[in-house]
Amino acid sequence: MLIRIDPASTAALFEQVAASVRRALAAGDLAPGQQLPPAREVATSLDINVHTVLRAYGVLRDEGLIELRRRRGAVVTGAADTRARLNTLAGELADEARRVGVDLDELTEIVKEKFA
Amino acid sequence: MRTARLTLATAGIPFVVLAVAYVLRTAWAGRLPDTIVSHWGTGGPDRGTALTSMTAWTLGLGAAAAVVATVTALVMRHRGAFVPRTAIGFAAWLATLPAGVLIASMWATLDVASWQQARSAWGAVTLAIGLSVAAGALATLLTGPTPRAAIPEPRDLPSAGLAPGERAVWIGAGTNYPMAFAGIGVIGLFLVLQLSLDDLDVMPHALILIVAVLALAATCRVRARVDATGVTLTLGLFRFPHRTLTFDEIASAHVEQMSVWSAGGYGLRRGFGYTAFKVRAGEALAVTLTSGHVVKATVDDAERAAGLVNDLVAAERP
Numbered sequence: 001m002l003i004r005i006d007p008a009s010t011a012a013l014f015e016q017v018a019a020s021v022r023r024a025l026a027a028g029d030l031a032p033g034q035q036l037p038p039a040r041e042v043a044t045s046l047d048i049n050v051h052t053v054l055r056a057y058g059v060l061r062d063e064g065l066i067e068l069r070r071r072r073g074a075v076v077t078g079a080a081d082t083r084a085r086l087n088t089l090a091g092e093l094a095d096e097a098r099r100v101g102v103d104l105d106e107l108t109e110i111v112k113e114k115f116a
Numbered sequence: 117m118r119t120a121r122l123t124l125a126t127a128g129i130p131f132v133v134l135a136v137a138y139v140l141r142t143a144w145a146g147r148l149p150d151t152i153v154s155h156w157g158t159g160g161p162d163r164g165t166a167l168t169s170m171t172a173w174t175l176g177l178g179a180a181a182a183v184v185a186t187v188t189a190l191v192m193r194h195r196g197a198f199v200p201r202t203a204i205g206f207a208a209w210l211a212t213l214p215a216g217v218l219i220a221s222m223w224a225t226l227d228v229a230s231w232q233q234a235r236s237a238w239g240a241v242t243l244a245i246g247l248s249v250a251a252g253a254l255a256t257l258l259t260g261p262t263p264r265a266a267i268p269e270p271r272d273l274p275s276a277g278l279a280p281g282e283r284a285v286w287i288g289a290g291t292n293y294p295m296a297f298a299g300i301g302v303i304g305l306f307l308v309l310q311l312s313l314d315d316l317d318v319m320p321h322a323l324i325l326i327v328a329v330l331a332l333a334a335t336c337r338v339r340a341r342v343d344a345t346g347v348t349l350t351l352g353l354f355r356f357p358h359r360t361l362t363f364d365e366i367a368s369a370h371v372e373q374m375s376v377w378s379a380g381g382y383g384l385r386r387g388f389g390y391t392a393f394k395v396r397a398g399e400a401l402a403v404t405l406t407s408g409h410v411v412k413a414t415v416d417d418a419e420r421a422a423g424l425v426n427d428l429v430a431a432e433r434p
Contacts, residue, residue, distance in 0.1 A: 001286070001287060001288065001417075002276060002284060002285075002286045002420050002424060003284065003285050003286075003287075004276075004278065004282055004283065004284035004285075005282065005283050005284070006279065006281060006282045006283075007281065007283065008281050029417055029420075037285075037287040041287065041341070042285060042287070045285035045287075045341065045343035045344070045345075046283050046284075046285055046343070047283065047344070
């Protein structure tokens with residue numbers, strides 16, 4: 001799995017790490033049950049704090065994409081690929097709404113209409 | 117020209133040494149006993165072998181080694197693979213060693229009544245090793261400098277699209293699941309046999325089991341990490357052996373398809389111009405070093421790994 005960060009970016013480092021994992025899930029590079037690399041190894045390789053990676057893994061756990069297990073570390077959940085795809089699409093939708101000047105309430109209404 | 121040099125180095129030199137050994141054997145026939153010394157213990161000569169039999173074995177082995185080395189080197193060259201001259205030197209050394217042993221044994225038994233009165237082992241060993249090393253060195257020189265592998269043009273190489281200033285790490289693995297589950301199967305089979313057969317001895321079978329499981333565990337998985345420090349490859353669940361390639365020794369990386377038979381099997385394989393961490397057939401990350409040597413690892417998603425290697429190599433070079 002490829003994890004990349006840009007220290008010059010305005011996005012927080014933990015968000016960039018989490019985004020890399022989401023991208024890998026959406027692309028099908030990670031399968032359910034597969035382990036993510038140990039946080040310490042990722043942190044050392046990227047020259048960032050291990051807590052930054054752990055925070056990214058925490059975000060992904062809250063999104064239901066991974067489970068954090070005591071001995072096996074971070075493991076991809078069964079529903080991760082679907083949720084990751086939804087997350088990616090939602091991100092693109094939010095970006096497009098901002099670009100064309102649609103605010104959150106209006107966007108929520110559009111989504112509600114489509115969902116109904 | 118290079119083919120002629122290769123043939124001379126792998127076949128010409130060993131066959132000349134084999135011929136010299138045979139000529140010496142004929143010339144010394146009247147001065148040698150029927151049995152010559154073939155082994156020394158701490159107290160002196162402790163084993164003899166019939167001269168005829170020793171001549172046939174050593175010259176036969178030497179000739180076979182020379183033929184195998186020559187055919188291998190020529191086939192590799194025909195396929196466009198890189199043949200390092202150190203490997204040619206090693207092959208020539210190996211092919212001439214039996215002839216060296218024969219000459220040394222004959223020299224040690226020359227002009228004595230029986231092999232028990234042979235000269236000291238030191239002289240014979242020095243002669244055998246010295247002769248074969250000299251032949252190997254001559255073969256190395258004759259082969260000439262090892263040509264550098266053509267480094268692919270940057271536009272042909274995969275890329276991960278790493279932007280300037282970005283940091284990245286790729287961590288991946290390749291697992292041979294049948295091999296991994298075979299270890300569990302072997303343990304299960306052992307337990308079934310142990311419970312069903314009353315008179316089955318535990319120890320010899322347990323030792324075989326341990327060796328089999330350890331061997332499977334040691335070769336069922338290869339893991340790779342690509343980051344700013346280089347490419348780190350480890351084999352098996354024990355992550356040993358491992359190898360780290362730094363970017364100053366890496367020329368480029370690409371994806372290669374390996375068949376079940378390529379590299380001669382599974383595990384850590386070493387051949388002419390390559391080292392392979394192989395646990396399965398299929399796609400492999402192939403890292404070409406500046407020396408021309410290629411290090412391969414059968415990991416999944418090798419294209420992305422190769423892309424990141426190329427991006428980081430490009431970032432390292434001014």
